[in-house]
Amino acid sequence: MRNAVKFGAVAALMLAGFANAAEPVSDAEIVALMKASFKERGIAKMDRLEQSDLQKQCSTWSGKELPQEVKASLEKAAMDSIVYPADGKYLGDWKEGEKIAQSGRGLQFNDTEKTVAGGNCYACHELSKAEIAFGTIGPSLHNYGKLRGGATEQVLRYTWGRLWNSHAYAACNHMPRFGAAGILTDEQLKDVMALLLDPESPVNQ
C-alpha cells in the first residue's frame, strides 16, 4: 500500500515534469520575470528590459540559424535606420578615434548622463598593432582601410552603416548599434571612421 502511494506520487511528479518539459516558456512569462528581477538604478531605467523587434527576434534565434526571411526583414529595417552625415563628411581625427576605441565607459548603472561613452572597440577587435590587449569576439580590423583600398565613397558608406547599425549587414550579430542606439555622437563616429580609414592611422600601419 505504502509503495503504491509512493509510486503514484512519483508518477505524478514525473508527469508534471514531462508536461513542463514539453511546454515552452512563453515570451510574456520571461519578460514579466525579467521585470520582477531588476530595479532601476541611476541612468539605467526599467525600459531597458523592453525588447525591440530586433532584440526579440535575435533572442529567439540566439545560438540557432536565423531563417532567411527573418534575416532579410531585420537587415532591411536596420538599413533603413542608417542616417548618413548631413554634411557628407565622414572622416574626423584618428587620434580622437583611438581614445574612443580604448574607452569602455558609458551607459552602465554606475555612470551618469555626463559620462562620455566610449566605443570600446578593443574589447572585441584587434585594431592598432601597438595595442596587444584586444578581444576576439569580432574580427581583426588591423589594416582595415588598407585592405579595402582606402576611403572610397562605397567604403565610407559601408563603414558608417556598419558602425551606425551593424545589423544592416549581419542581422543578430553582437555589435552594439553605435549610431542608431545613440551610444556615440556623429563627431565621435567620424573620429572612429578616421581611425579605421586614415592612411596615417596606426590601424593601417
Next chain:
Amino acid sequence: MKTRTARAGAAMAALGAVLGAIAIGAPPAAAQEDTKAEIERYREMLQDGNPAELTVLRGEGLWKEKRGPKNASLEECDLGKGPGVVQGAYAELPRHFADVDAVMDAETRIVHCMVALQGFDKAEITKRPFSGTGQRATDIEALTAFVVEESRGVPVNVPQQHPKEIAAYQRGERIFHYRGGPYDFSCASCHEGENKRIRLQDLPELTKSGPAQLAFTTWPAYRVSQGALRTMQWRMYDCFRQQRFPEMVFGSEASIDLITYLGVTAKGGKMDSPAIKR
C-alpha cells in the same frame, strides 16, 4: 583553525609580492605569446595562497555563533541535505525547498535561514549584499565562503527532479539568450561560441559542459583586482551591469534561474571554491 589562519597570512604576503612583480615586470609591446605566458605565470603564482581563507574562517564563526533577535546559530539551517548538513550542500544548489515551495541558490537559502532561524530582517540584511572594493566581506559573503568551502572536491549535482527545478533551468536558458538594453547584449553575446575573449580575458562558453564546470566550480572567488571575495550572485549582478541592464535584484528569480542553468550544465565538475582570480 590555526593552520587556516597561518596559511591565509602567508597568502597575503605572497600576493603582495606577485602584484609588485607584475607591476615592475610588465612587458612593453611584446609579442602576443609573451603576454599570454606572463598571464599564465601570474595565474599560477596566485594559486600559492588565497586571502579568501580568512573569509571562510569568519564565515564559520558567523555560522556557529548565536546571533540575531532570536539569539540562535545557523547550525540547524537546512541547505538541502537536512538540518545542520553543510558538507557537500553547495554542490547541489540551487534546488527546490519544500518549506518555501521554491527553488533557491546557496546565498538565497543562507538569507532564508538568517531570517527564519535568527530572526534577522530580510530587507535589512539584503540591502547591501556585496562588499565594496577592498572592504571586509559582508556577512552573506562570509557565510557563503564557509558553505562553499565545505563542498571542495564534491562533484556538482544540481538536481532536475522537481518540476520547479526543471522550470528554473528552462527559464534560465531563455534568460541567457535575452537581448536587451542600449547595447543589445545577452549573456550569450559573450558566453556562447568558442575562443571568445574581451581584451585579454578569456570568456567561458557557458552552454558547454567543460567551460561551465570551470566557471561554476570556481565561484565564489577572491578577486585580486578588487581585493574582495565575490559570490555567484555578484557575478550575475556585475555581468548585467556590463550588459547595460538595470540593477539585478539580489536573490531574484532571474538570478536563481541563471545559476540553475549554469549549475545543471556544469554537472560533474568538482567544486574548487573559494578560488582566486585576477
